[in-house]
Amino acid sequence: MGIAAAATMLFGVTACSTGPATSGEEAGPNESITIDYLHRLPDGEGMTKVADIIAEWNTAHPDVQVTATKFDGKAAEMLTKLKADVKAGSVSCLAQLGYSEVPTMYTEGMLENVTDLAQGYVDNFSAGAVALMTVNGETVGLPQDTGPLVYYYNAAEFERLGLTVPTTADELAAATTAAAAAGKYAVAFQPDEAQYWLSGQTAAAGAAWFTAEDGKWSVDVSDAGTAKVASFWQGLIDTKSTLVANRWGDEFKQALVDQTLIGTIGAAWEAPLLAGDMAGSANEGQWAVVELPTFGATQMTGPDGGSGVAVMKGCAHPAEAMDFNNWFNTQIDPLVSQGLVVAAKGAMTTPDSIKSFYGGQDVFSVLAAANESLSPDFIYIPGFPAVNGDMVKAADAAGQGTAPVMDIFTAAQTSAIAALTSAGLPVAK
Amino acid sequence: MAPTTQTPPSLRPSPATLAITRIVLIAAAVLFLAPVYWLIVSSTKSNPDLISSNGLLFAGNNIVENYTALMSWTQGNFWRWVGNSMLYSTVAGVLGTLVSVSAGYALAKFRMPGKAGIQLAILGGLLMPIALLTVPLYIFFNGLGLTNTIWAVIIPSCVSPFGVFLGRMFVDAGVPDELLEASRLDGSGEVRTFFTLVLRLLAPAMVTIFLFIFVATWNNFLLPLMMLNSAELKPVTLGLYGMMSYFSPQYGAVLQGALLSVIPLVVLFFVLQRYWQSGLTAGAVKG
Structure with missing residues (x-):
């Protein structure tokens, strides 16, 4: 029974991953949708916690609720999980990827092409960093930090x-x-x-x-x-x-x-x-x-080094996800507190320490x-x-x-x- | 009571043997305790102290700062994670022991078709690293809708080929056929025989298997890493690793977390130690 269910899930993914544009209709007019975001930010002592940044978004957007999860393993282990998640049809909509990992994931078909959705946002970010989130002319997400x-x-x-x-x-x-x-x-x-x-x-x-x-x-x-x-x-x-x-x-x-x-x-x-x-x-x-x-x-x-936040294959609400992606990655000072040099344009305040x-x-x-x-x-x-x-x-x-x-x-x-x-x-x- | 006073002189070890044994044992103790000592010392240090001071000597007292950092990095979840690890390991240990002993008992004492094949498959499972099975297990559990629940960690941890193997060995050595025949003649059903007679005979063996599964679950890292998302469900190994996977971890805080998280394990081992001793000698002195 489990195998049958797993198989259904697999077919389910292949069937709907081709049409992300239509899947936005899944949410009813008054229902809120949930966007999952998997990251590897340190979230350490004295930093503005990711949960606090997200809470601000969630308060302002009752219809688009974001759940952020910190992945505890190394980058390579996170790739393994993301690939398994895409296959199982349970992948987070948004995930942090190192710039060098983006082309790899793209060629393996793990990322959504969000070039059109990104058009309105790319001007908020450093052009060199946007280029690193783009493969074959297809943009797959927005940059977060640079090195x-x-x-x-x-x-x-x-x-x-x-x-x-x-x-x-x-x-x-x-x-x-x-x-x-x-x-x-x-x-x-x-x-x-x-x-x-x-x-x-x-x-x-x-x-x-x-x-x-x-x-x-x-x-x-x-x-x-x-x-x-x-x-x-x-x-x-x-x-x-x-x-x-x-x-x-x-x-x-x-x-x-x-x-x-x-x-x-x-x-x-x-x-x-x-x-x-x-x-x-x-x-x-x-x-x-x-x-x-x-x-x-x-x-x-x-x-x-440096990384961006990509939209994963099978994300049901890419438009809302990209809206959040842009908002989150332009929260310059909270991200600076996480030890990042942000890719978004705008003045970064040097922390006192x-x-x-x-x-x-x-x-x-x-x-x-x-x-x-x-x-x-x-x-x-x-x-x-x-x-x-x-x-x-x-x-x-x-x-x-x-x-x-x-x-x-x-x-x-x-x-x-x-x-x-x-x-x-x-x-x- | 003390065995040395009752040992006849001819059986007493020579002074040379005694000295060598002591030296070897002390050396082994130092070898095993030195890392623990290093852990205790290091957990009191700040990052610069860890680099600049002698590793075996105490430097500045940074215990409170490290503890604060540990709590902050784990968002106050540290003790919850230790509790999670205890819960997963205990439940998996208890269920896994029961499964292992009953499977081992069945393999040792009952005739059934394909028994050799089953034994071979279990031995094959012994050679299969659990890391290899994690991703298929993940897809399977996802199909069942059990990912990100405690069962995703507990159920796979209950299955221990090594436990079954040990269980079979212990039953072979510790449960005589005559005893089973006698209980059958006295009218005891198989279930009753297993639970009231066999399990009692196997108590030391069960402690051994329990500890094996308990430690294996405690140390299993890849499975919870793949299965769990919620911070509330993480075991402590995963949480501490999350502090290390960034470039500049607070080593002192991580080490303190490692130290604090092994305390329950140490307590458990001290409590169960005497059972384990008798477990390892089970069947060794059969007449």
Whole structure:
């Protein structure tokens, strides 16, 4: 009996998923509809809780009630659940997806095409972020937060060592060499973050590894921008001027706390994390943020993480869902309190705790500027998460000096082509 | 009472054996207790202290801050989650033990067609990791409309191939055929024989199976992760993991949560320990 019921559900999904436009009629004129929203926001201490933000919407919209659920697992586990949910016909209408996961889910048919519904909202968001929620010209949701790369540094230590704040990659390399002479590191090479952190840097240098033309994907890492990033790190690793440490390992945090590491290239969302790692140490009030030193010809940065809220396949009320999606993701200050650099346009207020760590700087205005200069050309391929393993392995070897940095990018190319091929997608030769 | 005074001298272990045994036991105790000690120490620390201070020494006292952070991150649900874990594990343990023992009894004592096949299937189930079954189970339970209810966690946890296997072994070793024949001759029905005679004989074995299922349910993570949505229904493992899956967790708070959540388990083990001891030796000294 259970099997029969499960089978009915499966057929039920396939039958109605083709016509989301008509399913809005399910709710009667006076009945309220319910939109489920599955997210991975931290919802931690001192943050404006998701439940409180949603309560505000629910009060104002008695006919469209939203239920938000925090998913406790990792991003990959959430994808497994969402896929099972779509098959079972019980998926949440809205779900948080990392930008790199969007093309994967799209090609697996897990997302609704809401291009028309999105038209009225996309102008509220950064164009680069909207591009990441769009696959094949079809928009599948709205962006929530972004991770443009910026440069964090300890201003007090820079002053003590007589270093100038770098504005170009060459100046950064020079500052790093000078700091190394004084026993400090002005950057850290982070093998565990190789995938997004390094690809983001190549994007900042003007690279666009992945392009889709005539229904075929092409993968190319042989551009000048990628070469520039490779030679930048190769030089610093060869002269041992850079710290080599995993971003999420204790060695990195230790180096921050004891001030051997006085600068790092990091995503915008690392601003509160760095402050948290160094809370209570001598670093308080000493750090500052600037836009990423230019790797290419213009002031541009690349994406390192970030996510959007997509409309899942089989959502019964996509119009109402998108209405809420737009409202929720433009609640700038509550989302900032969750540690996000929001993709919505508008002024972000720097929380006091962050301001005091960064010596009173209006950190979020810098991050917002970085948001604006996000490369619009760098997109991800379906299956990009699968590229991670090979890139990290190559980055480990490069960090130890046993292989050239460029190997990381050739590994990315090989692995990306393999991922596309195994997903059955055409690859241009 | 004390066994050493009654042991004849010829059977007493030599001083060398005694010393080696003690050293090995103490080493094992240290090995097992060191992580617990580390957990206690770490749960009192703040994030920077965790990185900068010696892991085995106390640093600043951050207990209250960590507890506040734990309550805030779990939206005040922490103790409810511990209660949920207790509930799921106890119910699954009790039902699962009953199922396992009766299935094991049937397999050991009754002749039926296809018995070898059933045993083989159960042994096969022993090799199947539960993680593999979670997604199909999810789709199945969704069809039944049971997802996001406590039954979605309890029912699959009641089924334990290892429990059935153990139950069969214990029945083989601890329930003599003669006893069953005698009770049949005395006019006891099969149901009565099972509940009044067999279960009593198997009490130590049941405690063992209960603890196995209890711990397995307590530790099962993927099943509730897939099945449950509501914050009110989460077990504590899931809730604590939710604090860790973000980039910069409050380690001290998570560790304190881990420490507090094992306390019920520790209490349970101390209470049931003596039954377990006799359970593991059941049948070992059969004349």
